Amino acid sequence: MTIALTYPQRARPVPRRDPALYSTRRFLDRQALNAERYLAGLAPIRVEEFGSPAIAPTGAHIAAANALVDELRRALSGDVVAMRRMRDALAAAPEGDIQPFLELKARVYRQTKEGEKLFAFYRGIFDQRSGRFGGRLRGVDRIARNCYQAIWLGLGRARSVPAPQPFAYIEDGNGPATYRRGVKLSKLGKRANPFPLVKIPQHRLHNPWTLGAIPHEVAHNLQNDLGLWQVMPQVITRRMTGRVPPEALAVWARWHKEAFADYAGCLLIGPAYVESLIDVVGRSQRQVAAFNPDGVHPTPILRVPMNCVLLRRMGFADEARAFVTAWHRIYPLRLRRGLPKALRESFDDGATLMVEAICETALPQLGGRSLRHVISFTKKDVAFVREAADRLLRGENTGVLPERYLIAAARRAITRKGADPVAIAGHFYATLGRV
Numbered sequence: 001m002t003i004a005l006t007y008p009q010r011a012r013p014v015p016r017r018d019p020a021l022y023s024t025r026r027f028l029d030r031q032a033l034n035a036e037r038y039l040a041g042l043a044p045i046r047v048e049e050f051g052s053p054a055i056a057p058t059g060a061h062i063a064a065a066n067a068l069v070d071e072l073r074r075a076l077s078g079d080v081v082a083m084r085r086m087r088d089a090l091a092a093a094p095e096g097d098i099q100p101f102l103e104l105k106a107r108v109y110r111q112t113k114e115g116e117k118l119f120a121f122y123r124g125i126f127d128q129r130s131g132r133f134g135g136r137l138r139g140v141d142r143i144a145r146n147c148y149q150a151i152w153l154g155l156g157r158a159r160s161v162p163a164p165q166p167f168a169y170i171e172d173g174n175g176p177a178t179y180r181r182g183v184k185l186s187k188l189g190k191r192a193n194p195f196p197l198v199k200i201p202q203h204r205l206h207n208p209w210t211l212g213a214i215p216h217e218v219a220h221n222l223q224n225d226l227g228l229w230q231v232m233p234q235v236i237t238r239r240m241t242g243r244v245p246p247e248a249l250a251v252w253a254r255w256h257k258e259a260f261a262d263y264a265g266c267l268l269i270g271p272a273y274v275e276s277l278i279d280v281v282g283r284s285q286r287q288v289a290a291f292n293p294d295g296v297h298p299t300p301i302l303r304v305p306m307n308c309v310l311l312r313r314m315g316f317a318d319e320a321r322a323f324v325t326a327w328h329r330i331y332p333l334r335l336r337r338g339l340p341k342a343l344r345e346s347f348d349d350g351a352t353l354m355v356e357a358i359c360e361t362a363l364p365q366l367g368g369r370s371l372r373h374v375i376s377f378t379k380k381d382v383a384f385v386r387e388a389a390d391r392l393l394r395g396e397n398t399g400v401l402p403e404r405y406l407i408a409a410a411r412r413a414i415t416r417k418g419a420d421p422v423a424i425a426g427h428f429y430a431t432l433g434r435v
């Protein structure tokens with residue numbers, strides 16, 4: 001009998017997955033890894049990234065920018081941990097629902113883009129301090145800080161000092177502007193702006209005698225930080241009710257922000273502010289006389305006379321008369337015919353009441369004082385400005401002169417016969433760099 005020999009069959013080897021082939025597991029691993037790297041990429045901004053400490057953003061500004069991203073970073077960190085857990089769970093049970101993982105991935109990517117947008121904005125304005133405009137921007141910072149010091153030290157009662165201080169940066173294409181502290185900005189993902197931002201066109205930095213806009217923009221922030229943003233329309237309404245037509249009163253109340261900033265500019269640097277304002281608002285007759293029924297800026301043809309009312313009350317009647325005379329020669333009174341009748345016919349009374357409401361009303365937000373008692377510019381200050389102008393012309397240090405007065409000094413210096421604008425600009429910024 002033939003016996004058939006049988007041999008145990010060799011078990012077939014289980015084919016190994018080729019690691020070069022794509023798989024769901026690789027997808028999960030890669031998304032979790034990318035999320036971890038996104039988080040690592042949102043590294044805090046460091047002071048040393050921006051050149052010399054003398055002109056770099058202050059530590060307070062950088063800390064405020066980093067704090068704005070910290071909230072995003074914390075949320076992103078939690079999502080990264082959650083993605084790892086979901087990945088591991090799906091690896092153990094491939095049949096599980098992958099949709100929550102995909103939704104989390106989308107949220108991580110969205111948060112990463114938000115963080116990068118925030119850092120791009122701040123690094124963009126901070127990087128300007130590393131270039132040739134760094135010293136000039138720091139000089140503008142110092143003028144802005146001095147405006148704050150002048151107001152805060154003049155308050156009738158001490159109150160918490162706002163920080164960080166205003167930060168200047170260049171943005172061309174439009175005139176100077178500001179973003180107030182606490183205002184939600186689209187460029188910050190609708191987050192609250194942590195410190196006042198003052199944007200300046202490059203050409204203004206070349207001509208420092210045009211920087212009268214700085215006290216104006218800083219004053220917007222002062223009105224906000226002092227808690228007067230909502231108060232001023234109420235004060236104006238109380239002062240004007242029954243004294244000007246209701247149609248005119250509504251216009252004056254709508255102009256409160258720009259009027260406050262103009263008046264504060266006069267009180268901070270004197271007649272030089274109005275001269276600087278004329279440079280800005282003195283355009284074609286059609287533009288200057290155009291009334292905007294929804295505008296927050298006073299119609300330009302009225303703006304200079306409005307500020308001259310304050311100048312006269314500050315003791316600068318001759319200067320106010322010269323400004324108004326020149327203004328009316330360039331922009332005759334007949335151009336006011338396009339204004340609403342109620343505003344046009346009550347303008348003189350309205351302009352006086354506006355100064356009384358904004359500048360001469362004692363307010364608790366000012367420690368029981370009026371704005372004119374908190375800060376003032378007098379004939380004595382003109383003497384300081386005159387001496388500073390002489391020193392700028394000679395390239396000498398202006399000593400302990402408040403930084404904001406340098407704008408007025410530069411305007412005075414540039415009017416001198418034979419004045420060199422390049423030298424004056426250089427001495428202006430050199431002086432600010434030494435303070």
